[in-house]
Amino acid sequence: MARLNDEVEALLQEYSDLILLTGGDAYRARAYEKAARAVGGYHDDLARLDAKGLLEIPGVGKSTADKITEYLTSGHIGALEQLRAKVPAGVREIMAIPTVGPKKAALIHQQLGITTVAELVEAAESERLNDLHGLGARTAENILHGIEQLRQGGGRTLLNAALELAETLVAELSSVRGCVRCGYAGSLRRMRETIGDIDILAAAEDSTALMTAITELPHTAEVLAHGTTKTSIRTTQGMQVDLRVVPPEDWGAALVYFTGSKAHNIRLRARAVKAGLKLSEYGLFEVESGRKLVSRTEEEVYRALGLPWIPPTLREDRGELDAGAAGELPAVVTERDIRGDLHTHTNLTDGLAPLEEMLAAAAERGYSYYAVTDHAPNLYMQRMTDEKMLAQREQVRQLDGKFGKLHLLHGTELNIDADGGVDWPPEFLAGFDLCVASIHSHFRAGRDEQTRRLVRACENPYVHIIGHPTTRLLGRRSAIDVDLDAVYEACARTGTALEVNASPERLDLGDEQILAARRHGVRFAVSTDAHSTVHLANLRYGIGTAQRGWLTKDEVINAWPLTRLRRFLRGHPDR
Missing domain, CATH: 3.20.20.140 (Metal-dependent hydrolases)
Known part of the structure; x- marks a missing residue:
């Protein structure tokens, strides 16, 4: 879950940007930008601060403190909403494009009447931006590149935001009666720099309580799917979270499987097949007899395949299996x-x-x-x-x-x-x-x-x-x-x-x-x-x-x- 300080930082930064976008005073916008950074980097939680405490944050004056207090008590900032109402949503999207920002977005909107990203793409490709004072062919090229960056991002979330949310959810689910183990998996456990969605794995004899609990958490905005082995939600931050529950004895095999990566898992399964075995999220099995060999821990799954335990951050099919088999896997820095x-x-x-x-x-x-x-x-x-x-x-x-x-x-x-x-x-x-x-x-x-x-x-x-x-x-x-x-x-x-x-x-x-x-x-x-x-x-x-x-x-x-x-x-x- 994002820190309250981070939420307020984003709101104050948006307020600063919208001041510039609507032709407001640049000095005032800069003051709110500095205040936003100060709030985001402040060591104490805003929720614990009174009016006097807010004023002790470097760069936070009375006007900013009043806005923070308003958000803490009502969940909104009136002045910010007034500025949002003055600017078409599409122009705010344009402002978020890398290399654009509020000043260029205002210029493009005011002089060309552009109100959507699609209109901006058309203007850049047809060289209409070249005639604007302060812009030009290189600017248009940069804007198109910035739009492509956003599209490639596909709504992915930075690692820190995803990890903070996942740790909060894991802590809450771990306290559910009957939960034996709980942790996050997927690209988050591999510490990818951006995360598409969050995979959470839990172990319990009966999944009912866990599957109900995640749908009722305060972070849950929408239930996308609800079943006995998997439930998917969308959080109030807009991230999809998939919860899977497995029997405690299958924890290790499931954690290997759902941590991935896909390419790493393919290599593992190929290694298993070569040894006359079958690897799945349920365990490592003998093919002929169907007997389950191991599944309780990751370490025993890897060991049964002739490998040392491989740190999740290395599981990207970059030679880690060969290195492990040869005893050459690095002891990575911690x-x-x-x-x-x-x-x-x-x-x-x-x-x-x-x-x-x-x-x-x-x-x-x-x-x-x-x-x-x-x-x-x-x-x-x-x-x-x-x-x-x-x-x-x-x-x-x-x-x-x-x-x-x-x-x-x-x-x-x-x-x-x-x-x-x-x-x-x-x-x-x-x-x-x-x-x-x-x-x-x-x-x-x-x-x-x-x-x-x-x-x-x-x-x-x-x-x-x-x-x-x-x-x-x-x-x-x-x-x-x-x-x-x-x-x-x-x-x-x-x-x-x-x-x-x-x-x-x-x-x-x-x-x-x-x-x-x-x-x-x-x-x-x-x-x-x-x-x-x-x-x-x-x-x-x-x-x-x-x-x-x-x-x-x-x-x-x-x-x-x-x-x-x-x-x-x-x-x-x-x-």
């Missing part, structure tokens, strides 16, 4: 292996929490070390200066050792310019413990240009990590066009790590890119890019992606002891 976060922000730039709050939250997670990496000055809206950064460095040095065993690293997130340069000269960069370098602009540059800028950044001796390397935002912005193999080669040659950004909106690098990069011998950092204390928990999504890329803790630099990490940062990577 959240417990991570010793520190190497990409985080504070309210010195665009973070929501002050330095000491971020450090306290990191210490509570049991980290050995923690890097503060606020934005550098070329990201102009963050208003960073040399003086501010040096003052923060002094503060970090003073706080080192004040949070238990947590060792502090002072770093920065540099901006990779169009030519591959970064914000500060070498003499200033030399003062940092760690530098992450990321692309924050010129996303539509050509392939050769993007490749050159990333390779040049890798060759900078003061750049240790390339942050969110492809710059993608899931469902909102596609990856840059770049020769990633050339980047991987540069990283391997220069000892520069690639980030697996754990923000569920990014998960960048993705699993397939990780698999390709590790063939070059690249090292990785699984970091959260946290902008609030709440975001530090996003590490789980980055770890899921890292596992899908077969990463071991030896390949992840922030799973290393501090002494080994410091050698890497000084330019002597352990290989």
Whole structure:
């Protein structure tokens, strides 16, 4: 189930967008956008806050607090509904297209009278957008690409939202009388970056109580199908959830089957057939006698097929069965292996929490070390200066050792310019413990240009990590066009790590890119890019992606002891 904070964040962001779309004050819209981010990243649940508590959220003033209170008490925001009424629903859909946003949507609507996505497609293909001031042929191309992105998404849900909902449902169903076991399966258990629907598996001698319970949960908006072995609902968030109930003795075989993937299961069944066996969701059987051999646990099902238990994140038919049979399956990195976060922000730039709050939250997670990496000055809206950064460095040095065993690293997130340069000269960069370098602009540059800028950044001796390397935002912005193999080669040659950004909106690098990069011998950092204390928990999504890329803790630099990490940062990577 989505956090209440996330629901309110989405509403305030929509309000900000609609202010711009209806020609309202840009400063006011920006204020609501900042408030939305602050609410989404706030550590406490809005439901527990009174009016005074709401005003203590950074960026939340009286007007915003009043709107939040209105939503908490009535379930709606009147001012938002008034703006929605002024804008055709189709125009709001246009606004959500990647690369469009409220300003372009307003321009397109006002000057061309376009009110639907279909009309926008026709206008782009017939070059009618080319005559609009501020647009052009490249803009039309980008808009068509953005529409295709949305269509390919097919209403899929980001991993974090699906996982939070699934965990809530599993907890509620686990308390139903007669439920022996309950868990989620499918692509969610495999930690895919987006989820189509949620598969929940339960074990019980009698399914009746469970099948009734899921139809009566407060999250259930519609019952799609109701039976004795399977019930499907649509939740109030619009997701389909399929609940299947099996006898406790068949739990393992059913969990293997319903976790998938389809291709992995086909390989398993082929292996079973070769051994004169039959594998289904009910168990592993001898073909001739029909005798059931195993079905109670996943481990015994895999063992009976001559395999070790395979982590769900690896079950994508990428060679995991052959590796398991040969005893070469990697021990993939886990959240417990991570010793520190190497990409985080504070309210010195665009973070929501002050330095000491971020450090306290990191210490509570049991980290050995923690890097503060606020934005550098070329990201102009963050208003960073040399003086501010040096003052923060002094503060970090003073706080080192004040949070238990947590060792502090002072770093920065540099901006990779169009030519591959970064914000500060070498003499200033030399003062940092760690530098992450990321692309924050010129996303539509050509392939050769993007490749050159990333390779040049890798060759900078003061750049240790390339942050969110492809710059993608899931469902909102596609990856840059770049020769990633050339980047991987540069990283391997220069000892520069690639980030697996754990923000569920990014998960960048993705699993397939990780698999390709590790063939070059690249090292990785699984970091959260946290902008609030709440975001530090996003590490789980980055770890899921890292596992899908077969990463071991030896390949992840922030799973290393501090002494080994410091050698890497000084330019002597352990290989």
